[in-house]
Amino acid sequence: MALDSYRSHYTFGMDFGTSDFKFGAIACGETPRVVNNRGYFPDKKSVMYRAFQTTSDVIVGQEVPLYLQSAGDLSARLVYPMRNGIIDKADENAWRVVGALCQFGLSSFKPQSANGFNGYYVVTSLSSVSPRYMYERLLQIFEQNNNEGFVRAVTVIPQPFAVAIGHGVTSCVVIESGHGNSQVCPISKYPIRSAQVALNRGGGDANAITSEILKDAGYGDLAREEALVRNVKEAIGLVPADLDSAVAEARKLPKKFRARYKVPRTRVEIELEKDSWTRFLIGEYVFNPNHEIFESYFARGMPRPKDVRMGDAVFQGMLDFGDAIIASVERCPVELQPMLYSEILLSGGNFSWTPPGRLEGIAVDAPAKIKMLLRDKGIRNVSVKMTKSPQFSVWHGCIIYGFAVPDEYEWDWQRLEGWMKLRG
Protein backbone atom coordinates (compact mmCIF):
# COMPACT_ATOMS: atom_id res chain seq x y z
CA MET A 1 0.00 0.00 0.00
CA ALA A 2 1.59 3.24 -1.18
CA LEU A 3 -0.01 5.28 1.60
CA ASP A 4 1.17 3.01 4.43
CA SER A 5 3.68 5.50 5.66
CA TYR A 6 1.33 8.51 5.61
CA ARG A 7 -1.65 6.69 7.11
CA SER A 8 0.46 4.99 9.75
CA HIS A 9 0.57 8.49 11.27
CA TYR A 10 -2.61 10.14 10.04
CA THR A 11 -5.52 7.71 10.35
CA PHE A 12 -8.21 8.83 12.78
CA GLY A 13 -11.03 6.83 14.38
CA MET A 14 -14.26 8.07 16.00
CA ASP A 15 -16.74 5.79 17.74
CA PHE A 16 -20.05 7.39 18.68
CA GLY A 17 -21.28 5.10 21.45
CA THR A 18 -24.44 5.61 23.47
CA SER A 19 -22.59 7.00 26.47
CA ASP A 20 -19.03 7.59 25.31
CA PHE A 21 -17.31 9.16 22.35
CA LYS A 22 -14.03 7.33 21.71
CA PHE A 23 -11.65 9.07 19.39
CA GLY A 24 -8.02 9.38 18.45
CA ALA A 25 -5.34 9.11 15.81
CA ILE A 26 -3.59 5.84 15.06
CA ALA A 27 -0.68 7.15 17.12
CA CYS A 28 -2.75 6.54 20.28
CA GLY A 29 -1.69 2.91 20.02
CA GLU A 30 -4.11 0.49 21.68
CA THR A 31 -6.34 2.92 23.53
CA PRO A 32 -8.19 5.97 22.20
CA ARG A 33 -9.25 8.97 24.22
CA VAL A 34 -12.72 8.81 25.76
CA VAL A 35 -15.15 11.60 26.69
CA ASN A 36 -18.86 11.45 27.37
CA ASN A 37 -20.97 11.51 24.22
CA ARG A 38 -22.84 14.60 25.30
CA GLY A 39 -22.88 18.35 24.97
CA TYR A 40 -23.99 21.17 27.22
CA PHE A 41 -25.72 24.30 25.97
CA PRO A 42 -24.66 26.87 28.55
CA ASP A 43 -26.75 29.67 29.90
CA LYS A 44 -25.02 32.65 28.32
CA LYS A 45 -25.74 34.71 31.41
CA SER A 46 -23.90 32.28 33.70
CA VAL A 47 -20.71 33.26 35.51
CA MET A 48 -18.79 30.33 34.03
CA TYR A 49 -19.77 31.25 30.49
CA ARG A 50 -18.63 34.82 31.03
CA ALA A 51 -15.49 33.82 32.94
CA PHE A 52 -14.27 31.53 30.17
CA GLN A 53 -15.41 33.97 27.47
CA THR A 54 -16.02 31.02 25.20
CA THR A 55 -17.45 31.70 21.78
CA SER A 56 -18.85 28.18 21.56
CA ASP A 57 -22.55 27.76 22.26
CA VAL A 58 -22.16 24.03 22.93
CA ILE A 59 -19.58 22.69 25.37
CA VAL A 60 -18.20 19.16 24.93
CA GLY A 61 -15.36 17.13 26.47
CA GLN A 62 -13.88 17.41 29.92
CA GLU A 63 -15.07 20.99 30.38
CA VAL A 64 -18.76 20.05 30.57
CA PRO A 65 -18.86 19.54 34.39
CA LEU A 66 -17.53 23.09 34.87
CA TYR A 67 -20.67 24.49 33.32
CA LEU A 68 -23.30 22.24 34.91
CA GLN A 69 -25.81 24.07 37.03
CA SER A 70 -28.94 22.93 38.84
CA ALA A 71 -30.34 19.45 38.30
CA GLY A 72 -33.50 20.96 36.82
CA ASP A 73 -31.36 22.80 34.32
CA LEU A 74 -29.70 19.60 33.08
CA SER A 75 -32.63 18.07 31.26
CA ALA A 76 -32.94 21.11 29.04
CA ARG A 77 -29.27 21.93 28.51
CA LEU A 78 -27.37 18.61 28.69
CA VAL A 79 -27.88 16.66 25.47
CA TYR A 80 -26.88 13.02 24.91
CA PRO A 81 -27.29 12.79 21.12
CA MET A 82 -26.95 9.03 20.60
CA ARG A 83 -29.57 7.60 22.91
CA ASN A 84 -30.59 4.31 21.23
CA GLY A 85 -27.96 4.96 18.55
CA ILE A 86 -30.26 7.11 16.45
CA ILE A 87 -30.60 10.87 16.15
CA ASP A 88 -33.83 12.33 14.83
CA LYS A 89 -33.41 14.14 11.55
CA ALA A 90 -34.79 17.35 13.02
CA ASP A 91 -32.99 17.19 16.36
CA GLU A 92 -30.73 20.16 15.65
CA ASN A 93 -29.25 20.29 19.15
CA ALA A 94 -28.15 16.67 18.96
CA TRP A 95 -26.49 17.29 15.58
CA ARG A 96 -24.75 20.37 16.94
CA VAL A 97 -23.31 18.22 19.74
CA VAL A 98 -22.08 15.68 17.18
CA GLY A 99 -20.45 18.47 15.18
CA ALA A 100 -18.80 19.90 18.29
CA LEU A 101 -17.49 16.45 19.29
CA CYS A 102 -15.98 15.94 15.81
CA GLN A 103 -14.22 19.31 16.04
CA PHE A 104 -13.11 18.63 19.59
CA GLY A 105 -11.72 15.22 18.65
CA LEU A 106 -9.73 16.45 15.67
CA SER A 107 -8.40 19.58 17.36
CA SER A 108 -7.20 17.40 20.25
CA PHE A 109 -4.82 15.73 17.79
CA LYS A 110 -3.71 18.76 15.81
CA PRO A 111 -0.41 17.76 14.18
CA GLN A 112 2.50 19.95 13.09
CA SER A 113 2.07 20.86 9.43
CA ALA A 114 5.87 20.79 9.11
CA ASN A 115 5.69 16.99 9.43
CA GLY A 116 4.02 16.59 6.05
CA PHE A 117 0.48 16.59 7.44
CA ASN A 118 -2.12 16.90 4.71
CA GLY A 119 -5.27 15.96 6.63
CA TYR A 120 -6.45 12.85 8.47
CA TYR A 121 -8.20 9.84 6.95
CA VAL A 122 -11.15 9.88 9.37
CA VAL A 123 -13.30 6.80 9.95
CA THR A 124 -16.41 7.34 12.04
CA SER A 125 -18.64 4.60 13.34
CA LEU A 126 -22.39 4.64 13.91
CA SER A 127 -24.96 2.12 15.11
CA SER A 128 -25.78 -0.47 12.45
CA VAL A 129 -29.41 0.63 12.51
CA SER A 130 -28.56 4.24 11.71
CA PRO A 131 -30.74 5.40 8.82
CA ARG A 132 -29.26 6.88 5.67
CA TYR A 133 -29.95 10.45 6.72
CA MET A 134 -27.56 10.00 9.65
CA TYR A 135 -24.77 9.16 7.20
CA GLU A 136 -25.71 12.19 5.10
CA ARG A 137 -25.77 14.52 8.06
CA LEU A 138 -22.51 13.25 9.59
CA LEU A 139 -20.60 13.55 6.31
CA GLN A 140 -22.11 16.99 5.82
CA ILE A 141 -20.73 18.03 9.23
CA PHE A 142 -17.21 17.14 8.10
CA GLU A 143 -17.65 18.89 4.74
CA GLN A 144 -18.86 22.10 6.37
CA ASN A 145 -16.30 22.22 9.18
CA ASN A 146 -13.04 21.52 7.40
CA ASN A 147 -11.78 25.09 7.22
CA GLU A 148 -8.60 24.16 9.04
CA GLY A 149 -7.98 21.25 6.66
CA PHE A 150 -7.81 18.61 9.41
CA VAL A 151 -9.65 16.07 7.23
CA ARG A 152 -8.34 14.70 3.96
CA ALA A 153 -11.03 12.06 3.56
CA VAL A 154 -13.87 10.76 5.72
CA THR A 155 -16.09 7.71 5.84
CA VAL A 156 -18.73 6.09 8.06
CA ILE A 157 -18.94 2.40 8.94
CA PRO A 158 -21.44 0.48 11.12
CA GLN A 159 -20.26 -0.43 14.61
CA PRO A 160 -20.67 -4.23 14.28
CA PHE A 161 -18.60 -4.11 11.09
CA ALA A 162 -15.88 -2.22 12.98
CA VAL A 163 -16.05 -4.81 15.79
CA ALA A 164 -15.46 -7.63 13.28
CA ILE A 165 -12.52 -5.76 11.76
CA GLY A 166 -11.02 -4.98 15.16
CA HIS A 167 -11.39 -8.63 16.16
CA GLY A 168 -9.85 -9.88 12.90
CA VAL A 169 -12.74 -12.07 11.67
CA THR A 170 -13.95 -11.63 8.09
CA SER A 171 -17.09 -13.84 8.22
CA CYS A 172 -19.06 -13.73 11.44
CA VAL A 173 -22.18 -12.57 13.25
CA VAL A 174 -21.62 -9.61 15.56
CA ILE A 175 -24.08 -8.96 18.39
CA GLU A 176 -23.67 -5.54 19.88
CA SER A 177 -25.71 -5.01 23.03
CA GLY A 178 -25.70 -1.65 24.74
CA HIS A 179 -27.84 0.13 27.28
CA GLY A 180 -30.92 0.71 25.17
CA ASN A 181 -30.88 -1.82 22.35
CA SER A 182 -29.03 -4.68 20.71
CA GLN A 183 -28.13 -5.35 17.08
CA VAL A 184 -27.36 -8.61 15.31
CA CYS A 185 -25.32 -8.03 12.16
CA PRO A 186 -23.84 -10.70 9.88
CA ILE A 187 -20.56 -9.84 8.21
CA SER A 188 -18.97 -11.42 5.17
CA LYS A 189 -16.21 -9.08 4.13
CA TYR A 190 -18.97 -6.48 4.03
CA PRO A 191 -21.76 -5.86 6.55
CA ILE A 192 -24.85 -7.69 5.24
CA ARG A 193 -27.26 -4.86 5.93
CA SER A 194 -30.39 -6.61 4.71
CA ALA A 195 -29.90 -9.37 7.28
CA GLN A 196 -29.60 -7.16 10.33
CA VAL A 197 -31.93 -7.72 13.28
CA ALA A 198 -32.41 -5.07 15.93
CA LEU A 199 -33.77 -5.70 19.43
CA ASN A 200 -35.42 -3.12 21.63
CA ARG A 201 -33.73 -4.59 24.66
CA GLY A 202 -30.44 -3.87 26.38
CA GLY A 203 -28.78 -3.26 29.72
CA GLY A 204 -31.52 -0.81 30.69
CA ASP A 205 -34.08 -3.66 30.71
CA ALA A 206 -31.94 -5.69 33.09
CA ASN A 207 -31.92 -2.61 35.33
CA ALA A 208 -35.73 -2.49 35.13
CA ILE A 209 -36.21 -6.03 36.41
CA THR A 210 -33.52 -5.50 39.09
CA SER A 211 -35.55 -2.54 40.29
CA GLU A 212 -38.69 -4.71 40.52
CA ILE A 213 -36.79 -7.39 42.45
CA LEU A 214 -35.56 -4.77 44.93
CA LYS A 215 -39.11 -3.49 45.41
CA ASP A 216 -40.37 -7.02 46.10
CA ALA A 217 -37.56 -7.55 48.62
CA GLY A 218 -38.54 -4.43 50.57
CA TYR A 219 -36.04 -1.96 49.13
CA GLY A 220 -38.56 0.17 47.27
CA ASP A 221 -36.85 3.41 48.34
CA LEU A 222 -33.52 2.30 46.81
CA ALA A 223 -35.15 0.92 43.67
CA ARG A 224 -35.69 4.45 42.39
CA GLU A 225 -31.98 5.28 42.28
CA GLU A 226 -30.82 4.35 38.78
CA ALA A 227 -27.07 4.24 39.49
CA LEU A 228 -27.58 2.09 42.59
CA VAL A 229 -29.85 -0.31 40.71
CA ARG A 230 -27.20 -0.70 37.99
CA ASN A 231 -24.55 -1.48 40.63
CA VAL A 232 -26.85 -4.06 42.27
CA LYS A 233 -27.47 -5.65 38.86
CA GLU A 234 -23.75 -5.95 38.20
CA ALA A 235 -23.04 -7.29 41.70
CA ILE A 236 -25.78 -9.91 42.13
CA GLY A 237 -27.20 -10.57 38.65
CA LEU A 238 -26.51 -14.03 37.24
CA VAL A 239 -27.18 -15.69 33.89
CA PRO A 240 -28.65 -19.17 34.43
CA ALA A 241 -27.73 -22.07 32.18
CA ASP A 242 -31.35 -23.16 32.55
CA LEU A 243 -33.69 -20.86 34.45
CA ASP A 244 -36.09 -23.48 35.84
CA SER A 245 -33.41 -25.71 37.32
CA ALA A 246 -31.35 -22.74 38.61
CA VAL A 247 -34.40 -21.30 40.40
CA ALA A 248 -35.33 -24.69 41.86
CA GLU A 249 -31.79 -25.20 43.13
CA ALA A 250 -31.58 -21.70 44.61
CA ARG A 251 -34.94 -22.09 46.40
CA LYS A 252 -33.71 -25.33 47.88
CA LEU A 253 -30.35 -23.95 49.02
CA PRO A 254 -30.83 -20.18 49.59
CA LYS A 255 -27.57 -19.83 51.56
CA LYS A 256 -25.51 -21.16 48.66
CA PHE A 257 -27.09 -18.63 46.29
CA ARG A 258 -27.19 -15.82 48.83
CA ALA A 259 -27.46 -12.42 47.10
CA ARG A 260 -25.98 -9.63 49.19
CA TYR A 261 -24.71 -6.18 48.24
CA LYS A 262 -23.23 -3.53 50.50
CA VAL A 263 -23.13 -0.02 49.08
CA PRO A 264 -19.51 1.15 49.43
CA ARG A 265 -18.81 3.82 52.05
CA THR A 266 -22.39 3.72 53.38
CA ARG A 267 -24.40 1.72 55.93
CA VAL A 268 -26.76 0.53 53.20
CA GLU A 269 -26.81 -3.23 52.69
CA ILE A 270 -29.13 -5.19 50.43
CA GLU A 271 -29.85 -8.81 51.30
CA LEU A 272 -32.33 -10.83 49.20
CA GLU A 273 -32.38 -13.73 51.71
CA LYS A 274 -35.03 -16.28 50.71
CA ASP A 275 -35.59 -14.42 47.43
CA SER A 276 -31.97 -14.86 46.35
CA TRP A 277 -33.16 -17.09 43.50
CA THR A 278 -34.45 -13.92 41.79
CA ARG A 279 -30.88 -12.97 40.92
CA PHE A 280 -31.16 -15.43 38.01
CA LEU A 281 -34.07 -13.50 36.57
CA ILE A 282 -31.82 -10.52 35.90
CA GLY A 283 -29.54 -12.35 33.49
CA GLU A 284 -32.26 -14.45 31.92
CA TYR A 285 -34.32 -11.38 31.09
CA VAL A 286 -31.47 -9.96 28.98
CA PHE A 287 -31.20 -13.08 26.83
CA ASN A 288 -34.79 -14.34 26.85
CA PRO A 289 -37.70 -12.36 28.31
CA ASN A 290 -40.29 -14.95 27.13
CA HIS A 291 -40.26 -17.22 30.18
CA GLU A 292 -43.65 -17.30 31.90
CA ILE A 293 -42.06 -16.23 35.19
CA PHE A 294 -41.74 -12.70 33.84
CA GLU A 295 -45.48 -12.44 33.19
CA SER A 296 -46.12 -11.68 36.86
CA TYR A 297 -43.79 -8.67 36.61
CA PHE A 298 -45.51 -7.45 33.44
CA ALA A 299 -48.86 -7.89 35.16
CA ARG A 300 -47.69 -5.75 38.06
CA GLY A 301 -46.69 -2.86 35.81
CA MET A 302 -43.18 -3.51 34.55
CA PRO A 303 -43.26 -2.42 30.90
CA ARG A 304 -42.95 -5.27 28.42
CA PRO A 305 -40.23 -4.56 25.79
CA LYS A 306 -42.20 -3.42 22.76
CA ASP A 307 -41.56 -3.58 19.04
CA VAL A 308 -40.70 -0.04 17.97
CA ARG A 309 -39.75 1.60 14.70
CA MET A 310 -36.65 3.80 14.85
CA GLY A 311 -35.51 5.34 11.61
CA ASP A 312 -35.71 2.62 8.95
CA ALA A 313 -35.51 -0.29 11.40
CA VAL A 314 -38.02 -2.17 13.53
CA PHE A 315 -36.58 -2.99 16.95
CA GLN A 316 -38.19 -6.14 18.26
CA GLY A 317 -38.91 -6.27 21.96
CA MET A 318 -39.44 -9.90 22.98
CA LEU A 319 -37.26 -11.84 20.53
CA ASP A 320 -34.68 -13.88 22.44
CA PHE A 321 -31.05 -13.68 21.37
CA GLY A 322 -31.09 -17.22 19.94
CA ASP A 323 -34.04 -16.46 17.67
CA ALA A 324 -32.54 -13.12 16.74
CA ILE A 325 -29.27 -14.73 15.58
CA ILE A 326 -31.11 -17.40 13.63
CA ALA A 327 -33.42 -14.84 12.00
CA SER A 328 -30.42 -12.81 10.96
CA VAL A 329 -28.32 -15.70 9.65
CA GLU A 330 -31.24 -17.22 7.73
CA ARG A 331 -31.54 -14.04 5.69
CA CYS A 332 -28.05 -14.80 4.28
CA PRO A 333 -27.17 -17.32 1.52
CA VAL A 334 -27.35 -20.92 2.75
CA GLU A 335 -23.74 -21.72 1.90
CA LEU A 336 -22.60 -18.81 4.07
CA GLN A 337 -24.71 -19.75 7.11
CA PRO A 338 -22.35 -22.40 8.61
CA MET A 339 -19.46 -19.92 8.44
CA LEU A 340 -21.53 -17.31 10.21
CA TYR A 341 -22.58 -19.69 13.01
CA SER A 342 -18.96 -20.71 13.46
CA GLU A 343 -17.94 -17.18 14.51
CA ILE A 344 -20.37 -15.29 16.74
CA LEU A 345 -18.86 -12.24 18.39
CA LEU A 346 -20.41 -10.58 21.42
CA SER A 347 -19.65 -6.93 22.02
CA GLY A 348 -20.90 -4.32 24.48
CA GLY A 349 -21.29 -3.91 28.22
CA ASN A 350 -24.57 -5.87 28.34
CA PHE A 351 -22.61 -9.11 27.82
CA SER A 352 -20.32 -8.63 30.82
CA TRP A 353 -21.54 -11.42 33.14
CA THR A 354 -19.08 -13.30 35.32
CA PRO A 355 -20.42 -16.45 37.03
CA PRO A 356 -18.95 -17.24 40.47
CA GLY A 357 -16.78 -20.38 40.41
CA ARG A 358 -18.83 -22.07 43.14
CA LEU A 359 -21.95 -21.94 40.92
CA GLU A 360 -20.32 -23.57 37.92
CA GLY A 361 -22.82 -25.32 35.66
CA ILE A 362 -25.73 -23.37 37.12
CA ALA A 363 -24.63 -19.81 36.31
CA VAL A 364 -22.86 -19.17 33.01
CA ASP A 365 -21.27 -16.35 31.04
CA ALA A 366 -22.76 -14.69 27.95
CA PRO A 367 -21.08 -16.88 25.26
CA ALA A 368 -22.21 -20.05 27.04
CA LYS A 369 -25.79 -18.73 27.31
CA ILE A 370 -25.91 -17.88 23.60
CA LYS A 371 -24.62 -21.36 22.75
CA MET A 372 -27.37 -22.90 24.89
CA LEU A 373 -30.08 -20.79 23.30
CA LEU A 374 -28.89 -21.86 19.84
CA ARG A 375 -28.55 -25.50 20.88
CA ASP A 376 -32.16 -25.50 22.10
CA LYS A 377 -33.17 -24.44 18.58
CA GLY A 378 -31.09 -27.12 16.89
CA ILE A 379 -28.00 -25.10 16.03
CA ARG A 380 -24.86 -26.89 17.22
CA ASN A 381 -21.11 -26.56 16.64
CA VAL A 382 -21.19 -22.86 17.09
CA SER A 383 -18.33 -20.72 18.36
CA VAL A 384 -19.32 -17.75 20.49
CA LYS A 385 -16.69 -15.34 21.80
CA MET A 386 -16.51 -12.03 23.54
CA THR A 387 -14.50 -9.45 21.61
CA LYS A 388 -10.91 -9.12 22.76
CA SER A 389 -11.28 -5.50 23.78
CA PRO A 390 -15.04 -4.87 24.22
CA GLN A 391 -14.64 -1.19 25.03
CA PHE A 392 -12.31 -0.26 22.19
CA SER A 393 -12.88 -2.88 19.47
CA VAL A 394 -15.00 -0.45 17.40
CA TRP A 395 -12.23 2.15 17.46
CA HIS A 396 -9.64 -0.52 16.56
CA GLY A 397 -11.81 -1.48 13.58
CA CYS A 398 -12.06 2.16 12.48
CA ILE A 399 -8.29 2.53 12.55
CA ILE A 400 -7.67 -0.63 10.53
CA TYR A 401 -10.35 0.34 8.01
CA GLY A 402 -8.86 3.83 7.62
CA PHE A 403 -5.39 2.45 7.19
CA ALA A 404 -6.20 -0.29 4.68
CA VAL A 405 -8.96 0.90 2.35
CA PRO A 406 -7.42 2.34 -0.86
CA ASP A 407 -7.46 6.09 -1.28
CA GLU A 408 -9.14 5.78 -4.68
CA TYR A 409 -12.10 3.78 -3.27
CA GLU A 410 -14.59 6.63 -3.33
CA TRP A 411 -17.74 7.00 -1.30
CA ASP A 412 -20.76 5.25 -2.80
CA TRP A 413 -24.26 5.97 -1.49
CA GLN A 414 -25.53 2.52 -2.50
CA ARG A 415 -22.80 0.59 -0.73
CA LEU A 416 -22.50 3.19 2.06
CA GLU A 417 -18.75 2.72 1.93
CA GLY A 418 -15.60 4.40 0.64
CA TRP A 419 -13.80 7.68 1.08
CA MET A 420 -15.48 11.05 0.76
CA LYS A 421 -12.57 13.29 -0.20
CA LEU A 422 -12.42 16.71 1.40
CA ARG A 423 -8.89 17.60 0.27
CA GLY A 424 -7.02 16.69 -2.89
Place this chain on the structure above:
Amino acid sequence: MASLTIEKRLLHYFLAMGARETETNQAKQEELSLELDGQRVQVVILPSEALTDRTKIIHCIMRLSSLRNSFSRVYLAAPTLLGTLMDSEVFRCYGIGLVLFDERRIDETVRPQALQAFDTPLMSTSADPRVLSELASIKSMYMEMDRNISELREQLKTLQQNRVLVSRSHMETTEPPMQQVLLRNGVNLPSFFKSNPWLDVLSRRGRDGDEPLAS
Protein backbone atom coordinates in the same frame (compact mmCIF):
# COMPACT_ATOMS: atom_id res chain seq x y z
CA MET B 1 25.30 42.45 27.02
CA ALA B 2 28.10 44.90 26.13
CA SER B 3 27.39 48.56 27.10
CA LEU B 4 28.10 51.49 24.80
CA THR B 5 31.53 53.10 24.74
CA ILE B 6 31.77 56.61 26.16
CA GLU B 7 32.40 57.95 22.65
CA LYS B 8 29.05 56.50 21.50
CA ARG B 9 27.23 57.73 24.57
CA LEU B 10 28.58 61.24 24.10
CA LEU B 11 27.72 61.14 20.42
CA HIS B 12 24.13 60.15 21.29
CA TYR B 13 24.05 62.91 23.90
CA PHE B 14 25.06 65.61 21.40
CA LEU B 15 22.85 64.19 18.68
CA ALA B 16 19.98 64.42 21.13
CA MET B 17 20.90 68.08 21.68
CA GLY B 18 20.35 68.64 17.96
CA ALA B 19 23.92 68.30 16.71
CA ARG B 20 24.91 66.26 13.71
CA GLU B 21 28.10 64.43 12.96
CA THR B 22 30.58 65.91 10.52
CA GLU B 23 32.49 63.86 7.99
CA THR B 24 35.74 64.30 9.90
CA ASN B 25 34.32 62.73 13.02
CA GLN B 26 36.05 59.41 12.45
CA ALA B 27 39.45 61.04 11.90
CA LYS B 28 40.71 61.21 15.46
CA GLN B 29 40.17 58.89 18.36
CA GLU B 30 38.80 60.26 21.64
CA GLU B 31 37.39 63.31 19.88
CA LEU B 32 34.05 64.15 18.34
CA SER B 33 33.57 66.64 15.53
CA LEU B 34 30.03 67.93 15.36
CA GLU B 35 27.94 70.71 13.90
CA LEU B 36 25.38 72.43 16.09
CA ASP B 37 23.24 75.37 14.97
CA GLY B 38 25.62 75.91 12.05
CA GLN B 39 28.65 76.09 14.32
CA ARG B 40 31.55 73.66 14.42
CA VAL B 41 31.89 71.94 17.76
CA GLN B 42 34.80 69.79 18.89
CA VAL B 43 34.65 67.50 21.91
CA VAL B 44 37.86 66.15 23.43
CA ILE B 45 37.30 63.11 25.57
CA LEU B 46 39.36 62.31 28.62
CA PRO B 47 38.78 58.62 29.29
CA SER B 48 38.37 57.35 32.86
CA GLU B 49 41.64 55.43 32.80
CA ALA B 50 43.52 58.68 31.86
CA LEU B 51 42.69 60.37 35.19
CA THR B 52 45.72 58.76 36.81
CA ASP B 53 48.00 59.79 33.94
CA ARG B 54 49.13 63.41 34.39
CA THR B 55 50.72 63.53 30.89
CA LYS B 56 47.46 62.56 29.30
CA ILE B 57 45.56 65.26 31.21
CA ILE B 58 48.07 67.92 30.13
CA HIS B 59 47.89 66.62 26.58
CA CYS B 60 44.13 67.01 26.65
CA ILE B 61 44.30 70.60 27.93
CA MET B 62 46.92 71.53 25.31
CA ARG B 63 44.82 69.97 22.65
CA LEU B 64 41.79 72.00 23.79
CA SER B 65 43.88 75.21 23.62
CA SER B 66 45.00 74.39 20.12
CA LEU B 67 41.44 73.80 19.02
CA ARG B 68 40.15 77.01 20.52
CA ASN B 69 40.90 78.98 17.35
CA SER B 70 39.66 76.35 14.90
CA PHE B 71 36.20 75.61 16.31
CA SER B 72 33.38 77.80 17.44
CA ARG B 73 32.97 75.76 20.60
CA VAL B 74 35.13 73.20 22.30
CA TYR B 75 34.28 70.83 25.09
CA LEU B 76 36.20 68.68 27.44
CA ALA B 77 34.29 65.52 28.23
CA ALA B 78 35.75 64.01 31.39
CA PRO B 79 34.76 61.56 34.12
CA THR B 80 32.73 63.08 36.99
CA LEU B 81 35.71 62.41 39.24
CA LEU B 82 37.55 65.30 37.51
CA GLY B 83 35.05 67.71 39.00
CA THR B 84 36.45 66.89 42.45
CA LEU B 85 39.98 67.62 41.29
CA MET B 86 39.51 70.87 39.31
CA ASP B 87 37.48 74.00 39.73
CA SER B 88 35.04 74.34 36.90
CA GLU B 89 35.54 78.12 37.01
CA VAL B 90 38.83 77.60 35.15
CA PHE B 91 36.93 76.25 32.14
CA ARG B 92 34.38 79.07 32.31
CA CYS B 93 37.17 81.69 32.24
CA TYR B 94 38.59 80.30 29.03
CA GLY B 95 35.22 79.68 27.39
CA ILE B 96 35.75 75.91 27.25
CA GLY B 97 32.72 73.74 27.82
CA LEU B 98 32.87 70.92 30.36
CA VAL B 99 30.82 67.77 30.13
CA LEU B 100 31.11 65.31 33.03
CA PHE B 101 30.03 61.73 32.75
CA ASP B 102 29.77 58.60 34.82
CA GLU B 103 28.30 55.18 34.02
CA ARG B 104 24.71 56.44 34.07
CA ARG B 105 24.68 60.15 33.44
CA ILE B 106 26.15 62.82 31.18
CA ASP B 107 25.94 66.45 32.44
CA GLU B 108 26.99 69.67 30.78
CA THR B 109 28.60 71.41 33.78
CA VAL B 110 30.06 74.44 31.95
CA ARG B 111 28.69 75.82 28.71
CA PRO B 112 31.35 76.89 26.20
CA GLN B 113 31.66 80.45 24.94
CA ALA B 114 31.37 80.96 21.22
CA LEU B 115 34.60 82.35 19.71
CA GLN B 116 33.04 84.60 17.06
CA ALA B 117 30.84 87.47 18.17
CA PHE B 118 28.32 86.66 15.49
CA ASP B 119 27.78 83.18 16.86
CA THR B 120 24.21 82.73 17.91
CA PRO B 121 23.54 81.37 21.34
CA LEU B 122 23.23 77.60 21.59
CA MET B 123 19.91 77.58 23.23
CA SER B 124 17.00 79.83 23.62
CA THR B 125 17.57 82.07 26.64
CA SER B 126 14.09 81.36 27.79
CA ALA B 127 14.75 77.58 28.14
CA ASP B 128 16.14 76.33 31.40
CA PRO B 129 19.55 74.84 30.51
CA ARG B 130 19.25 72.26 33.32
CA VAL B 131 15.99 70.97 31.87
CA LEU B 132 17.52 70.81 28.43
CA SER B 133 20.54 68.98 29.79
CA GLU B 134 18.30 66.54 31.63
CA LEU B 135 16.27 66.01 28.48
CA ALA B 136 19.40 65.31 26.48
CA SER B 137 20.54 62.85 29.11
CA ILE B 138 17.18 61.06 29.00
CA LYS B 139 17.31 60.93 25.22
CA SER B 140 20.76 59.43 25.41
CA MET B 141 19.54 56.80 27.87
CA TYR B 142 16.55 56.10 25.64
CA MET B 143 18.79 55.44 22.67
CA GLU B 144 20.85 53.04 24.73
CA MET B 145 17.67 51.25 25.87
CA ASP B 146 16.51 51.06 22.29
CA ARG B 147 19.76 49.40 21.36
CA ASN B 148 19.44 46.98 24.31
CA ILE B 149 15.89 46.05 23.26
CA SER B 150 17.08 45.37 19.72
CA GLU B 151 19.72 43.04 21.10
CA LEU B 152 17.09 41.29 23.28
CA ARG B 153 14.83 40.84 20.24
CA GLU B 154 17.66 39.17 18.37
CA GLN B 155 18.35 36.87 21.29
CA LEU B 156 14.63 35.94 21.59
CA LYS B 157 14.46 35.18 17.89
CA THR B 158 17.47 32.88 18.16
CA LEU B 159 15.91 31.20 21.21
CA GLN B 160 12.62 30.57 19.37
CA GLN B 161 14.42 29.08 16.39
CA ASN B 162 16.32 26.76 18.71
CA ARG B 163 13.08 25.73 20.46
CA VAL B 164 11.45 24.76 17.14
CA LEU B 165 14.50 22.67 16.30
CA VAL B 166 14.34 20.96 19.71
CA SER B 167 10.57 20.23 19.46
CA ARG B 168 11.00 18.87 15.92
CA SER B 169 13.73 16.53 16.99
CA HIS B 170 11.54 15.50 19.97
CA MET B 171 8.62 14.82 17.62
CA GLU B 172 10.75 12.76 15.30
CA THR B 173 11.64 10.48 18.16
CA THR B 174 8.24 10.31 19.92
CA GLU B 175 5.65 10.33 17.14
CA PRO B 176 3.84 7.98 16.95
CA PRO B 177 3.87 7.01 20.69
CA MET B 178 2.58 3.50 20.08
CA GLN B 179 2.41 1.06 22.95
CA GLN B 180 2.87 -2.19 21.09
CA VAL B 181 4.09 -2.23 17.55
CA LEU B 182 5.00 -4.53 14.77
CA LEU B 183 6.78 -4.04 11.52
CA ARG B 184 4.86 -3.96 8.25
CA ASN B 185 6.70 -2.69 5.21
CA GLY B 186 8.94 -0.82 7.61
CA VAL B 187 6.00 0.94 9.26
CA ASN B 188 5.20 0.75 12.97
CA LEU B 189 1.59 -0.18 13.74
CA PRO B 190 -0.46 -0.97 16.87
CA SER B 191 -0.70 -4.60 17.97
CA PHE B 192 -4.29 -5.09 16.76
CA PHE B 193 -2.94 -4.98 13.21
CA LYS B 194 -1.00 -8.17 13.84
CA SER B 195 -2.14 -11.02 11.55
CA ASN B 196 -5.40 -9.20 10.89
CA PRO B 197 -6.94 -10.65 7.68
CA TRP B 198 -8.97 -7.48 7.13
CA LEU B 199 -5.83 -5.62 6.02
CA ASP B 200 -5.76 -7.66 2.81
CA VAL B 201 -9.56 -7.76 2.43
CA LEU B 202 -9.96 -4.02 2.81
CA SER B 203 -6.96 -3.17 0.63
CA ARG B 204 -8.81 -4.87 -2.26
CA ARG B 205 -11.84 -2.61 -1.94
CA GLY B 206 -12.93 -1.19 -5.27
CA ARG B 207 -11.12 -3.79 -7.37
CA ASP B 208 -12.96 -6.05 -9.83
CA GLY B 209 -14.77 -8.93 -8.20
CA ASP B 210 -14.88 -7.33 -4.78
CA GLU B 211 -18.53 -6.52 -4.25
CA PRO B 212 -20.90 -6.89 -1.29
CA LEU B 213 -22.49 -10.32 -1.02
CA ALA B 214 -25.91 -8.89 -0.35
CA SER B 215 -27.25 -5.46 0.34
